[in-house]
Amino acid sequence: MLSTSRHCSKLTTLTLALGLVLSQPLAAQAQSNIVTFNIAQQPLSQALNQLAEQADMSLIADANLLDNLQAPALYGQKTVRDALTQTLQGTAIIAEIVGNTIILKGTNTTATTTAPADLQANLAEQPKHADDIEVIVVKGDQINLNREQLERTKGSSNADIFSTHTSIEANNLRNEAGALDIGIRGVQGEGRVPVFIDGSLQSTHTNRGYMGTSDRTYIDSDLISTVSVEKGASSRVSPYGAGAIGGTVTISTLNPSDILSANQEFGVLMKLKTYNNNKTPEISDDPWQQEYYQVTQDQDSSQFENGGLVLASAYKGDDFSGVLAYSKKETGNYFAGSHGYDQFVDVTDSGFERLPPVNQGAEVVNTSFASESYLAKFNYAFNDEHSVEVNTRHHQQEAGEMLASYWLKYTEGDYWRLPDGTFGIIPQGIEAMPQWEPGTAHVNSASATYHYLPTNNNKVDLKVNLWSTNAKLKQYNALGSNLGPNALQYLHEYSNRRHGVSVYNTATFKLADSIPTVLTTGFSWQDEKLTPKEGSEDNFWSGTTTSRNGKQTSQSLFANAQLDFDALELVLNANIHNAETEDYQTGLSQEFDEKTDFTAQLYYQLLSNTTLKAKYSHAYRMPSVYETTVSNEVFSYSPYYPVAPEQTNSFEVGVESQFSGALVTTDSLTIAANYFDTQIKDMIATANLPNLDPAAPEWLETSSTFTNYDSFTLPGIEVLLNYTSQYVYASASITKYQNIEICSAQMAELAGVATCNNLGFSGSLTPLRIPPEKNYVATLGFTLFDDALDAGFIYKKHSDKSHPGGFLSGTGAANVLAYIPASYQLDMYLDYTFSPRFSAYTSITNVTDRYAVSAGSIVAVPEPGRTVTIGLEIKL
Template sequence: MRTRSVLNTRLTPLAFALGLGLSLPSAAQDQISVYEFNLSTQPLSHTLTQVAKTASMNLIADANLLNGLQAPALQGEISLDQALELTLKNSNLTARIIDNNIIIKATVRAHSSSKTRARHTSFIPDGSNRVQEDIEVIEVKGDKLNMHREQIARTKGLSNSDIFSSFAGVEANNLRNEAGALDIGIRGVQGEGRVPIFIDGSLQSTHTNRGYMGSSDRTYIDSNLISKVNIEKGASAKASPFSSGAIGGMVSIRTLDTQDILKSGEQLGALVKINTHNNNHTPDVPESFGLQNYYEVSNDNDTLDFAGGGFTLATAYEQDKLKVVLAYSKKKVGNYFAGSKGFEEFVEEVDSMRFEAPKDAHGNSLDVPFSEYILTDYTFLILPPVNQNGEVVNTSFESDSYLAKLNYEFTDEQSLEVNTRFHKQEAGEMLASYWYKQRAGDTKFWKEADENGEDQWMSEEIPEGVETMPQWQPGSALVNSASALYRLMPSNNALVDLSVNVWRTSARLQQYNALGSNLGQNAGQYFHRVNNKRHGVSVLNASAFAVANKPVTLTYGLSWQSETLSPHKYWQDNFKRDWHSADFKLRSTSRNGEQTKRAIFANAQVDLAPVELALNLNHHDSVNQDFQDENTLKFAGKTDFTLQAKYHLLDNTAVKAKYSNAYRMPNLYETTVSNEVFSYSSDYPITPEKTKSYDIGIESEFTNLMQNGDKLVLSAEYFYTNIENMLATGFLPKPGQPAWDQKFTFTNYDKFELPGTELGIYYQSDLFYSKLSYTKYSNVEMCSSLMAQAADVETCNKTGFAGSLTPLRVPPEKSYIAIVGTKLFNDAIDTGFTYKKHTEKHHPGGFLSGTGVTALEYIPAGYQLDFYFDYTFSDDITGNIAITNLTDQYKVSTGSIVAMPEPGQTISIGLEFKL
């Protein structure tokens, strides 16, 4: 990473106190990491600020110590300790690294009779957490979360999305039926670009139709290739070229870099990661579409069968001007097995009445005419399709991922980074209307071709001891992305920090989620192939200057991006019928259209001691074309406005407030027609969403409470989100037609209000650390006069509307996350527990009735306890063991539409080493 000087600025105590990240201790690694600096002689406060930012660390100091001091020029690639030593030379200041903090203090000198004792500077790396008593550290985290490889590795799970499961307010809804992809929500806001995911600077999400479950905004990546994750909650207060529509937040992912792979001081090296887990079964799927409906599920989970797992090999080369990374990762997961405890919570008791023959004194039924039968009450049970410790069908997953990165510095002021990533996978998924079970005594029906090639219907009764569920062949995804970033950073011109970014993402998908294909019954009628391509370009510049001695950083630029959805070029082969005439106008099941989005943006960061302000403006528009319907929708430009203020209330306490007024344009999927379940309808025109949101937070940090060097961070935040004209699915009557004749389309809801509170406690000492978080939503309300009129219900409610998918977007009222761990033997052992819990959730009565989906109307409260044990054999070899769902709970994700349980107890074993 390269930096440049900021001229004519000054630093306040607040600027030093503000935290630059949230992570567990990484000081030892940061001290030996090599960073590139290009700083000219300037005020010492400016150089220290940029050194801390480059190392992603917090800077703590008394600004009075730095007044009037100059720092020497800092050039080239050097370690953090070398940078601090050179910067503080002859300043009579000391730098100490504790956890993720750089602490600047006046040099402590021993008493001496000599009045001519030389002044000196010392650098003291310290990972022992022994903080001096008069130093208090403050981190303003609130709506920003950072996760590095250490935390990613600690969060084990079968899905790539599991790495997000331990953060408050971050949801990965319905992740078990998302083909191993990422579809992240933040504080109840999810889908359709509301929370975009950027990988190495490029947007890489793809649209996926999910039938009666709507659509998913999927991002495909193997979590073993991830180095860092940054999450920002709510509309962004920083400049981002492609943040238009990101009303819920943003997720930025950086893939493996040379620092993740190379040994200390080496130029060439490799990283190897091997992991395996139990609790999975590779399904043997029949070729016949008919027999796929009757896959025999297994209820026998062999805990010693470690058939799933992954392998990663990454190589890196680094020299003065060149950095290269090449990586390959393989992951394979079979159908997992559900837990056992709590199964009874999903068994539904139904009270009913029936006619029964009268009984004698011994309870035997009498042989009497039906006219003498008696109407009696009785109760019967409805079991969920998946048994205790039963196989959960269509959850298998297999992927191969390739990564290549190159960074070249033409000069000290110019660099070029080029990335490309290829991901191919096969993953099980199915439509919600096929989530059911057949049991012994039921009859299965299927077609088979006879010796003459004619289809014949076959039938067979399911024998005792056998249970079947639909298990389809896996769908596939081929995703290829590439990006290039050019940077120009003159060391003698603080007005220029230029970045030009070009990227492209192409996805070819084969999935069973269409309607009307001619391949056969059951899954065969849903098969289709679709292409989703995105590409974009952005130009951004940052200028640093001072106005009335107030430091200002102004970032501004523009962006353009295009997205296309199109069917496979031979799509007609799968949908044309023999009875279609030659001039029959066949409509593709897949979308066929293009969306073009433009944006111009500006961001100002102003230090008005003791307040720091951030102002973000983003003006954007959209043009959406539907090639099938020959229709073009133009959405006029809207301007997003975000204002954020941070105030250092006390030495150890800071408060933050943010207000945003942002828009999301209807996306390509919402404005095009197809034979999929939901399509755009001109009978119900749509408009952009408008989101008003604000949050207010406070955070305090205390040190040396129970022992020397410990620290405690307390945080609280209130947030409020109101999405006006929220776009969502709906079952609406066709104009002029009977009420039962409905359109499945997209429409604007009046509003969706999501107020809530987040509380956090973080404690760390020499041996013990913990992180506790609590999220509570209060007075959640969704309103739609149009949906209410169609269903004859109240305009506003707390659960969403039965004739739509909005109930899935409403989060549970309360959720809890607790991480408790310890580090032993000089941090060689890192072990602990992660506890996650949510309260019950209700869906409206009659949810998705008439669609063939047995939708959940009630999701019980549930919890999961995970255990992890990481051991560092040496600086270059680590191993880990994890047990997820330690108590083997039978639970369902709060974003599920059907009773698809989460994985039961799963043991994972991993080994990582550098060569």
Template structure:
């Protein structure tokens, strides 16, 4: 049995897990390509090692000599490669990247044969690709190769194949605003980049709000997603889940036979054009009511029906394959005995894209004729012109305000004073000029308008330390970080029926700073009562939001906030077929609004009190899970998890949304249940194959859900405020599956919601019946956070020509937003309609140094709108991407 090669995730033959892991073999292997050396090691031992072939590209191994176990021989071959030997949760041997901070694991590797469970808490030796299929919690891992394959045209496109995860408002601003199982915004789903957070909440007018985090895809080395409450340092306030990203490391750039490396990437895409000047119009204009005929003695002035409701502006779509946008990046790395340096620069520029031209959804005029006749037989006839379709943009039209022009750079320095310690310090800069659309603007006046471009500047500083000695009681991590984000948003407004002064650009200035520290230690024990792992630590963070100096704006908050958390979690594996997980977190926060708010009394005569809004609260939340392994490679689990999200600054301070009553806000309290089955089998149908499957049912209940709503007060008719409503509920099913062989691979993901519900508090319209709505309460931001009832994606691919060619296709389905009863709403709820998309991809390695990439997004040129969009704007039509990667 030899080395098993596959794409993106490791492979191993099932019987190997039962074999002896310490058999000694005489090795005499000369230096050579790493893949060939590992193949000879595995063959001599009669074992199978699994490895993603892309990890071996350009890497060489030194000579391997002596009487060694397979673990010792593989460790010799892997020395200096940035890779390490590990075990999957099923006990099979695999090769994976070394930990991100470069710390080496000292001590022997324990291979546990056919043991069904093992402690995994904080264990880097468990393959990241396997961890979601061996955990009593839903999640996902996106490798560097998967990110490259699913890049698309926006940062949020890389999540298209992840069940239950959607990027909200994906075509506006180039930011990430992730929705996990209906939870979105207000830091319910933290996006963590190298341990830091930058998310800010941006007011989107009548459409609600958007939470935004920024990163260029060329900076990302890998992504791990946890769904639901998390017990670790990154899980503070994460009632929806955590998306944790790591940036590029030296191991991503340097091959095994060198101490330096260079990675150069470049490419272009079609289907876009440079944005036009501000106030350029787009889409169909308003229809109207036209007097088109009269008779019976009635005289009238007939109005001519328009033959066109827009000019040809924006209809000059370039032909397929015409370069219109591009991206490029340069990554360099150097390694010394105790130091590593990584530097990355990336540039990306794409203009306004064009909508697709096929399928239903594009607007068409509809004419309705009505006639009125008076008592004398005189009649007049009117023709009403309205438009159907998803929005006002025509098929194949330029979609305004969708351009992105950004540059990023990253610098990281790692110091390793000893093999078991590493200190990494880094700084990342992201600057972007992008199109920004206030969603409600399309519904007013004469249709869509091109805005002046907006700007964002995000700075991130990080310091990360790890100490991982041979002592199983110590696996210590400490992080410190700071992020600063300056955002200038420019929106245009035009009201043709009003004087010229009502055509203007509104500029909003906002500055956000966040700081954080955390420390975590993991201790592992092997006792007569089973294996134990304990993880414990604390976090502390500060946030300060204020208008940019000398540029005051009514829609900017001006407040500060602190939040701390202490946590502890444990895993206990008393026998091979049973595992118990438990965790407890304590969280507390306080906030202070620098602005003064006038708070009215709730009775007559009305009096006012000037106050600085303040918030303060604390609480404890548990997590518990049990996992049974009735058969080898099969797990059945049940999990109960709670989490608190303390009110954020957008909710507890004055700003663009009325919050004068937001003085006694309570934290959101998630109480989630999940039941699932994991399947992780190697050699299930053939030698060298790998099967992974996760089926899960979730029942998520959030008590005291925070949102904007309209409440009825004594002495007042009603008022829109930020308010705790009684609860928000989401229930449904998810599936994630992978099957891989050395020549073929397939991935399947899907989600289906069986139940959604939002219930008013007693304070909001106490006489209203019913008090609960499946699509969001009155005037609530939640209305646009309800995901499609059904969605899924199927990816099929192949490896050919000695693994040099990888090609495949992805077919994705997104269903309608559920047709649900909603309370009356001033917030327009976007219905995008169901759609099916087909994407294709290919990667060909010319040699060990040069690779070409080809991708076609929306192959059928479908006219559609992304799920969870806030603005009435179509998504990109067929887009061809061609790129290259050169490694030295």
């Protein structure tokens, strides 16, 4: 349930406030979106609130217009425009959709049916003063992306869609097998930022050796319709939000509105794209030969290889709607950029130059990716009160992977193994690096939601949701396999299964007969299992698998209240949750007793165009099944170092001002600033500690395990400027962290260092948790020819970042980065719509061909160099 509030302002929306979407949404898609509405007959103000909420839009209205008016019931699948027409029937109110905002105004007529009219004409005929307008916000501090915005930011990885938001981090972006591993404001991993796809929770715990652990979510970004990101612990209703101390990501896959044109009952969508700057590697079946893959040093930029295909169909009737879609994507190893390479050349005190493994402009091994995905979604309304929605998705992929200990190269004069099994000397002009066969992932997910909303009963809006996700993985993240040398010693197979159920109800009423209130209460249950492939214990020298073998069950009771005090809105959210873990390998179990999360958020209208916001949260994250089960991976749970739940206290305050007519009469300017302070007590992370196991061999003096660090503090500021006009839109944002601090008396005593620092501790992977101090993003775009042409530039930059001295020294990790220089990337895009049924686009990422490394990397895996993508979209 989205939050609702009322504030006085000009004819602008608060949607962009406090770190929201940075580029202008398109009104056409919002108007034609098909939404399933379930709104009972009730006062017009409350009905419009629910309409905007269910359509995921903002609403601006003159408060006086809505008094003493009733709205009819609204049920079924409709466009937002049709829903507004029906809701406003018999009133003297007209509506217009601008961007992602619904604007309502009064007229001098009393027509029985009022259709949305042209906003600019209305403004010219009936100018209003700022203090006459009241804003109803249905978003909160979210980032919302539609399909057009996603297309602008797609790069070679699925996670690139998040790259234009300064407060979102993608962990180790180029070595996550094409998966999403999202962090928000420096908080990341192990359920801290869950990803929901069509109502199901899908993330997979993945060991990356000395590169840390990943919380991978597998999805083809070409099948995504919208993305919504809430920063910080949720103030909204979220049945599975327990433990989401960093934020939540909600993804919706393709809907009928993405495929059908206006008034179309059945339609087909086809999307094609291709790109340059990649090469499909020819990989030997011999693990010895994989160790000495010959790297291509450059590529012709005119050579386009691989690409993507999407075929989707949709049907929309009075009671039934559905989508069937297929997507196929392939890309080879990409090539690095050229400019800025010298920053990664390490010069020793003796003047010797240590070069990074990948040369400027050279092929980056183990970055190929290929996937196939299938999607089926159906919605059926049995009658005006009962409906059901079913979603299923299958995703299978092959993706390059590597471990830090194998990020190295062989050059002229080094020995290498020849195909006949003998050794020789690498000749001049040849360089080789380990190139492994891709790992695989097969993910099946399904969800079903039953919705009951009786007519003329504001106290009942019941939803029952069931979901299941099953991921089967064969990847290089094990240790001690007897399958063969080199890459094969890390190969293993396991599954990650999750399923859950939630029941919740929303009631709308007036508290004390005067305060509009929305109250949601509910219960959720989920179960997660990590299981090695049956019989795989024979593939390990120890006789036990590397994979975890256990399950975790959790339950949650939650309540959310939204209270509207006119100029002030208050949202209260509470979640009582517990967890229990069983480790089948050791026979041990752990119970984590009930903890209560609490969040309070308020908005207050300070001036006619300025809103203040404050939010406080006290939340817990239970140790995950991955952190509480034993394995033979590099980092494993140790019963001698038990872990406790994390406790998070977060606070943020923000201010946003909106201005109309800043440069021309039809433009708008948003200026927003936000201060946040996230304090995690007892943060669970990896550590290299003394081995307390009496049964351990004498030579095994240390234990690589999980432990609770005393605290991790992430304060910072976010600043946003957003400008929109008829032909130009622009934005700029910065996230700056201030005085990041991680503390551990335990680790400090072992290393003989200070208890707190801002880099993390050697012998652990905490340095990877710390983001760079500054992130910047700026966008400049143009829309011409009645919005048929959309073109622009995106500039992204991060400051430098250091790792502590001796980071991972004494381990097998090769070429670990001690310092990541500041870097920038410039992208451009151009989209032209020839007709409602045919459009084409091109984008160029890394226009200046920079040699750069992601701030989340542990080794120097360079980003893709200049890459050109060309695509077509056809609707039939």
